[in-house]
Amino acid sequence: MFQYFPGNYVWNLSVNLAMEMGGRIGEVDTICRPLLDAAARGEDAGTPEFMAAWERQGDTLVDLAAEDEAAGRLLSAGEKLGRAATYFLTGERMQAAGHAPRVALYAKFRDTFERGVVLADENAERVEIPYAGAHLSGILTHALNPDGTRVTGPAPLLIQVNGLDSTKEMLFRTGPAAKLAARGVASLCLDQPGTGEALRLHDLHAVPESEQWASVVYEHLAARDDFDAERIGILGVSLGGYYAPRAVAFEPRFALGVAWGANHDWRAVQKARRDREGERPVPHYWDHVQWVFGTQDLDAFFQVAERMHLDGVLDRVRVPFLVTHGEHDRQIPLEYAHRTYDQLTASPDRELVVFTDRTGGTAHSSVDNGSVATDVIADWVAERLGGRTK
Numbered sequence: 001m002f003q004y005f006p007g008n009y010v011w012n013l014s015v016n017l018a019m020e021m022g023g024r025i026g027e028v029d030t031i032c033r034p035l036l037d038a039a040a041r042g043e044d045a046g047t048p049e050f051m052a053a054w055e056r057q058g059d060t061l062v063d064l065a066a067e068d069e070a071a072g073r074l075l076s077a078g079e080k081l082g083r084a085a086t087y088f089l090t091g092e093r094m095q096a097a098g099h100a101p102r103v104a105l106y107a108k109f110r111d112t113f114e115r116g117v118v119l120a121d122e123n124a125e126r127v128e129i130p131y132a133g134a135h136l137s138g139i140l141t142h143a144l145n146p147d148g149t150r151v152t153g154p155a156p157l158l159i160q161v162n163g164l165d166s167t168k169e170m171l172f173r174t175g176p177a178a179k180l181a182a183r184g185v186a187s188l189c190l191d192q193p194g195t196g197e198a199l200r201l202h203d204l205h206a207v208p209e210s211e212q213w214a215s216v217v218y219e220h221l222a223a224r225d226d227f228d229a230e231r232i233g234i235l236g237v238s239l240g241g242y243y244a245p246r247a248v249a250f251e252p253r254f255a256l257g258v259a260w261g262a263n264h265d266w267r268a269v270q271k272a273r274r275d276r277e278g279e280r281p282v283p284h285y286w287d288h289v290q291w292v293f294g295t296q297d298l299d300a301f302f303q304v305a306e307r308m309h310l311d312g313v314l315d316r317v318r319v320p321f322l323v324t325h326g327e328h329d330r331q332i333p334l335e336y337a338h339r340t341y342d343q344l345t346a347s348p349d350r351e352l353v354v355f356t357d358r359t360g361g362t363a364h365s366s367v368d369n370g371s372v373a374t375d376v377i378a379d380w381v382a383e384r385l386g387g388r389t390k
Contacts, residue, residue, distance in 0.1 A: 001368040004032050005039035009279045009330065011050070014094055016367045018054075021086040021173035031057045031087070044283045047094050048101075054091030055105060058084040062112060069119065078120025085113035086173065093165055096284040097291035106200055113169055123181055124172060127188060129220045131213060134202040136191060139168050141177040142226075143186040143387075156231035156255075156385035157186040157221060159214075163238025163261070163365070164292060165282045167196035171237065174370050175260075179378035184387040186227065190217065192243070194292045205294030208307040214247035218254065231255050231385045235377065238281070238365045241332070242266050242308055245340060249316040256320040256384055258377055261329065261365040262337035266308040269332065270301075279330040281364075310340060320349035322380050324373055327354055328362040351380065 002019070005011045019028060031053045038046030061084035068077035088109035095102040117124045123142055128135040143155035158180055160171045171177070171189035180187050191197045192213055194206025207213075214234060222229035233256040236244030241263035248257035263269070272278045273285065282288050286298060295301040321344050325337035334354065341352040353376055355361035361372035379389050 001363040004028075005036065008039045008043055010043035010281065010283055011035075011039050011094075013279075013281060013364070013367060014050075014090055016363070017170065017174070018086055018090040020367060020370045021089075021170060022083055023086055023090075024083065027057055027061075027083070027087075043280070047096070047283050048099070050094055051091035051099075051101065051105065054087045055108075058087035058091075058112070061087070065116075065119075074119045075121070078116045078118070078122070081112050081116030082120060082122075082173075085109050085116055085169065088112060089167065089169060093167070094283055097287050103200075109169075110197075123178070129217055131216055132193075132204060134198075134204060136193070136204075136213065136217065137168065137197045138188045138190040139172045139177075141172070141181050141187040141189075143184050144181045145184070146388075151184060151186075152226075154228040155184065155186045155226060156387060157188060157227045157233070158258075158381050158385070159217060159221070159232065159234040160187055160189045161192050161210075161214075161234065161236045161240045161243055162190070162195040163236070163240050163263075163281070165195070165288065166237065167191060169196075174374075175235075175237070176374035176378040176381075179374055180381060180387070183378055183382035183389060185378075185382050185385055188217075188221065192217075199292060203294075206292050208246075208304060209250075210243035210247045211250035214243075214254075215251045218251060222253070229253070233257060233381060233385060235260060235381075236263075237261060238331075239263050239266065241340075241365075242310065245310055245314060245317065245321070248319065248321065249310075249313045252316075252318065254319060256322075256381065257317065258322045258324070258381065259337075259340060260324055260373060260377065261332055262323050262325050262340040263332055264310050264336035264340045267305045268309070270305045278333075279364075281331060310343065314340065314343040315345050317344055318346050318348070320384050321347045322351050322353065322377065324353045324355065324366075324376060326362040326364060326366055326368075327356045329364045331364045349384070 065077040065080035143151040168189040177187035193204040198204040235258035237260040241259035360369035366373035
C-alpha cells in the first residue's frame with residue numbers, strides 16, 4: 001500500500017482510497033506535503049487540518065472547472081468536478097462525527113459530484129428507494145451493449161453495498177460498476193443504513209440483520225421492467241463482507257453474492273481493536289462506530305457488535321458465492337476469508353480468491369490496487385448472471 005505518511009495507516013488508507021477514486025498524484029502531493037507533521041501526531045490529531053487541505057485542492061478544481069464550462073468544454077469541466085468531489089469526500093469522511101464543518105463539506109461534495117456526473121455525461125443515474133419513512137439512495141449504472149448503447153431489455157444487476165465508512169460515490173468510483181456495464185451487467189451502488197446519505201441525512205443507523213433493508217432493495221429493483229428479477233446479486237465491500245453474505249443467507253431471491261473483503265467475525269475484530277490489535281479504517285474510531293449504529297455508549301455498541309458474525313449462517317446460502325481477500329489485509333485477518341468459504345457448504349458454486357504479491361491488491365479490500373479485484377469480480381459476476389467477458 002502506498003504510504004505517504006510514515007507510520008500512519010489510517011491517513012495512508014485514505015490517500016490510497018482517494019487515488020483509487022481518481023485522484024491525481026501531483027494534486028495528492030500538493031495536498032499531503034503540508035500535512036506530514038500533522039500526520040506524525042497520530043490518526044486522530046490533525047484531522048481538521050487534513051480536511052482543510054483536501055477541501056482547498058477541491059475548491060481549486062471547482063474554479064478550474066468553471067473556466068472550462070464557460071469555454072464550452074463540458075467534459076473537461078465534469079472530469080475536474082469529479083476529482084474535486086473525491087477530494088471533498090476524502091476530507092469529510094476523516095472527521096469526528098460531531099465535527100460541525102463536515103456537514104457543509106458533505107453538502108458541497110454531493111452537489112459537486114452530481115454536477116460533475118451531468119457535465120461528464122457519465123453512466124450514473126440517481127435512484128431513491130423508499131425505506132423506513134425516508135429513502136435509501138443509490139447510483140445506478142446501466143448495462144451496455146458491445147457498441148456502447150444501453151441495454152433495453154431486462155438486464156442482470158449487481159447491488160453494491162458499503163463498508164463501515166464508505167459511500168455509494170466511493171463504490172461507484174472504486175468498484176466494478178463500469179466494468180460490469182461493459183460486460184452487460186447493471187450496478188446499483190447503495191448507501192445502506194449506517195452509511196452515506198442514509199446516516200448523514202436521514203439518521204438511518206446500521207443493523208446487524210442486513211436482510212431487513214436488502215430485501216426491500218431487492219423487491220424495489222425486481223419490480224422494475226429494466227432488470228431481470230432472477231438475475232440480481234449483491235456485493236459487499238469491507239464491512240459489507242459481513243452484510244452481503246448475511247443478506248444472501250436470509251434473502252434467497254438473490255442470484256449470487258460477493259464478499260470483497262471477508263468480514264466474517266466483526267465482533268472479534270472490535271474486541272481486537274479495543275485491545276489495540278489490528279488497524280482501524282477512520283480516525284475517532286469509537287465515536288464513529290457509535291454514530292453508525294446509533295448507540296449511546298461503548299457498552300451498548302459492543303452488545304450490537306456481538307451479533308455481527310457469520311458462524312451458523314452461511315449454510316443457508318444456496319447460490320453462487322465469491323469470496324475475495326488481500327493477503328496482507330491489516331484490518332481483517334486472512335483466516336476469515338477461509339472461514340467464510342469453508343462455511344458456504346450449500347453453495348453450488350463457491351470460489352475463494354486471495355490476492356497475493358504477484359497479483360497485487362493485497363491490502364484491505366484491495367485499496368492498494370483495486371483494478372485487480374474489480375477485474376476478478378466483474379468477470380465472475382458476468383459469467384454467472386449472463387453477461388459477457390469479451
